[in-house]
Amino acid sequence: MVWGGLYASAFERVRSSMGNAGRVLLAYNTNIDAVKYLERKDLEKRVERAGREEVFRYADGLPKRIENVPQLLGSILWSIRRGKAAELFVESCSTRFYMRQWNWDELRMGGQVGIMANLLGGVYGVPVIAHVPQLSGLQASLFKEGPIYVPKAESGRLKLVHPKEFAGDEENCIHHIYEFPRGFTVFGLKAPRENRFIGSADDYNPNLYIRPEFREHFEEITADVELAIISGLQALTKENYRGPLKIIKEHIEVLNELGIPAHLEFAFTPDETVRKAILGLLGEFWSVGLNEVELASVMEVMGEKGLAEKLLSHDPVDPIAVTEAMLRLAEKTGVRRIHFHTYGYYLALTDYRGEFVRDALLFSALAAAAKAKLGDVRSINDIVKATDVPVNEKAKAVEEGLVREYGMKDGIAEVNSYQLAFIPTKIVAKPKSTVGIGDTISSSAFVGEFVLR
Template identity: 75%
Template sequence: MSWDALYSSAFDRVRKNLGKIGGILLAYNTNIDAIKYLDGNDLERRVETVGEDEVLHYAGELPRMVENVGQLLGSILWSIKHGKAAELFVESCSTRFYMREWGWDELRMGGQVGIMANLLGGVYNVPVIAHVPQVSRLQAGLFKDGPIYVPKAENGKLELVHPKEFQADEENCIHYIYEFPRGFRVFDFEAPRENRFIGAADDYNPNVYIRPEFREHFEEIAGRARLAIISGLQTLTRKNYREPFEEMVRHLEILNARDVPVHLEFAFTQDEIVRRSLIDVLGQFHSVGLNEVELASIMEVMGEKGLAEKLLADDPVDPIAVTGAMLRLAERTSVRRIHFHTYGYYLALTDYKGDFVRDALLFAALAAAAKAKLGDVRSIDAVVKAMDVPVNERAKTVEERLAGEYGMKNGIADINGYQLSFAPTKVVTRPKSTVGIGDTISSSAFVGEFALH
């Protein structure tokens, strides 16, 4: 069967079964994205004003967090140079003011929870319960209509309401997104692909603030969930991670006791102590989703530096190196599912078998292509509009390597007692935006898998 036929079949099957899933719990990060589409001349002027020597140092190596304007501009150049997404906490008030003065081109729903809630609840019509650190009027207005709920507690009683009905006026949590297209040039750097740098300029999400409703009523909230996705841990540091980690582990224990499969959506985490701590608790999750930068960062703290280097050496990413890294992570942590996504193809390593794993990846790839093509996907029927986007031709080489190494057929292979599933993606050459595509991929694949199984 051709990949186009497999795509069509996967979409039809997932759409037919989405209504059977039940409630999905999403925690912990939601914010407002202020998106700025970079202009090369403007960026060069800003770098020259601060001083090239100070800025270009950080284009080679990211700082732990952003403490001045030079580090901000250097981190943006790092993302452009590598074509990689990165997110850092902006600690400096003067730098936050600088970003606000720089301005934005549009405001959108942000944060992994916010993006996933709008997709799963607002597009797929699957009920979701979302943790929203601050329900400001602007934040609430960015949620789509549909079965999207936030917990509200009054007089000790829990109620689930749409964010627009929460009737609160809390703080705005703004993250600044600096987007650039493939081929974007600044100084001697040229972006090998479209991507963005994110400056997190709020004090709630970076510290993983967990609302009182979730602390006091989590058992009742968990009782309404059939699946859960946890995200937003990436900006934690060794100074502030212990308390939110303890609360997260408590939530995991409650969810696991109720047999609720939980997915961890990993994101680039600068602090090595936090990365090690995530590895230590990963076995309590059913699933984890990550890209090559994130997988390489995990291999580094596991002592697999050679493998980490291989993951970042080639384009497209070497699938044999990816598979080796996923196997090491699975063996170290016993996590049941590892979902790897990169530009051009996806892989999933699972300790269970079935073509539904591959088909869920195909559904996710179609959803991601629709988001890249349309910018905002308004209904699940709009997802099918991505069927005319061609399958990535460069993924053919990846598929051939997997077939030669592992005997893969039709995107499925057995390896060391695990199933390895593969999906070539549909690549939109000029996407309207890259923000939220990774969250679209991971949530669609995770939810799609349970819709099919």
Template identity: 85%
Template sequence: MVWDDLYASAFERVRRSIESIERVLLAYNTNIDALKYLRQKDLEDRVEKAGKDEVLRYADKLPKRIDNVPQLLGSILWSIKRGKAAELFVESCSTRFYMRQWGWDELRMGGQVGIMANLLGGVYGVPVIAHVPQLSSLQASLFKDGPIYVPKIENGQLGLVHPKEFNAEEESCIHYIYEFPRGFRVFDLEAPRENRFIGSADDYNPNLYIRPEFREHFDEIASNVELAIISGLQALTKENYLGPLRIVKEHIETLNGKNVPVHLEFAFTPDERVRKAILGLLDNFWSVGLNEVELASIMEVMGEKKLAEKLLLGDPADPIAVTEAMLTLAEKTGVRRVHFHTYGYYLALTDYRGEFVRDALLFAALAAAAKAKLGDVRSIEDVIKAMDVPVTEGAKTVEEILIRKYGMKDGIADVDSYQLTFIPTKIVDKPKSTVGIGDTISSSAFVGEFALR
């Protein structure tokens, strides 16, 4: 089997069919990303000035949220040391001011909803209805042209307009993203792979602010969509999660009542109580997407401590441990699809079967490689420009393990009552950016799968 041939055919199938998707609901988090590309001397100087010993405490163990500058710098070192992404809410005004003074190299669309809206609507031409917590003129300007809509109430009636036509001067929600390349060195730490740390400095997304248009007209909005992707639950805390998650549950139940498949894009959730609450909602979802850090955090609250540890031991993550964790999650929650993405390979565990699952993953991987290679994907034709990116060599070992364990053939195997689907990914050696790649993967795979049905 030649993976490049499968990649090419999967791209053609999805490109021909993706416009059949009529409308996708995206909720709840959108913001502005302020990207800072880290420089060794600058970061080392800042660590020394903030107190190196204090900073290094947090390089070993992440705080639950950021209350001071040493915690911010230590959390950045935590990500560099492991080559893993993390995101924490920045509580203190003085630390927010510090980040603003540190500055940024560029501003981009941020938030899972914003990134997915620009991809699905602005690149693939799939109509989307997006929840945008705060629609400042700057936020609106970051949306691509295309069938991207936000609800607007005029004369008591629900309408749909492009964000640029919403015409409201609301507050900007800014997240500070500290990017580093593979091999980035700071003191005696070296990044094993490229990634980033995110300091969230807005008060709307962490409280899961839901606009009145969505609260009051959700039934009508839900009647106009074919699929839904939910994200942005990760910054909730034990102090504020009950009310928002109650509304989220009502929204999911409304979508289920209209037979709309709903995907949850999971993200690292520091608060254990919130993680348990989100886990309790999973039986309402069709699908969930996560990486090894996020899957390990879910296993922890499910009482699978040893399995959680196994997930974080290897690089790439041990596929047998990943499969066991996916099975545990699916069997205990009833979620029909678990999509796992990590550096080098993706897996999907589904309670249904078909090559379309694999083809959707291949399309998603090609889109992710295109984003890494080009920085910004402007059209669906840009996706094919990643075909010359090589399939990662490291995934061969993963595939061999899955063949021996499950008898996998052409990336597909039967595991208990589920189909397990594997693909090796294409790795861009020097990506222009890693921000939004996970959202590109998950939304492309979920929507691509339904397009191929």
């Protein structure tokens, strides 16, 4: 089928409807991304100095946390070899010092909340209320202008102000992003696609620090909210997850009482205990978003190891295996919407029906392509600049498989008691950056779907 026309009409429909969006609550993780573009000779020298044999131990299997330099470098090689993103908490001070000495090429807004706030509020003009664990001067400066607000308590009263108007100079929460392009080769390992490895070097987001304003005034904060996107659970451990998840459960209960649909943006969560706990909480959410690595990790804790292996054994990812995994997840948890995004195509499994689900995915793919092409999207009209980006050719085989298996037509099929929506994505050959593309996809699709209803 011709996807160009569907892309164009979906973009126009979402753009014309975005002004109707109500406030969106974004919680809980915001940080500063220190981006380093990897160079082969530099990385190889560092690996040799750290001990090649020791480093390569971690290129085969990721540690739960980074406690030394060989683990850091090995984890970077793990991502390069697979072309997969991963994020791990950096435990040791000496490794954090090593990363600071390695330096960075640029500083950007980071954290799922920060990236989504700048996109929804600063680009789309959708009013957002963002949770920022530490609001330093540098962190505040990275927020775009627009209807972006943070809660501020003064004499027991709550105010909503733009982050740049928040009087305070708290700590910097820095995450080190190691980016590599498709074809990047080191020690014979060749990246099948562009991606990055993230070393988190702050102590607030990994412990899911929740500001007193949110703990004490949450019902007041959510009084005029229409949607919520929750993220930042990925760095929790079996030692520290109980307290934060208790607060999150209380917050989700408030959102559900108010009838506010909440989306959980999943991310790679190394700790199996935490994954199981998040899985147990998932039924409280309207929606969840994840990629193949994250979906496979969820299947593992559900005891679906064979299915988990299938999700990671094909390129492009087998859409029938993805659909089967999404069905298992939906049936186990009762979550109403599962948004799967991978390199080349997206799927959405919903317990409701309508072309608006597919069209929101198309809009989100266009937004992601614009971000990849331009590096920074400054207005919703910039997204038009991605219309000339070609649709992924490999997705044709994916679509044909879905047509054979489920009788899919125009990107929509009935599977069991659910609707399955599919779209092929647009692929930018040489993206400016990959950081934040997943957050762009998920927030654009979730908000886009609701403005199209």
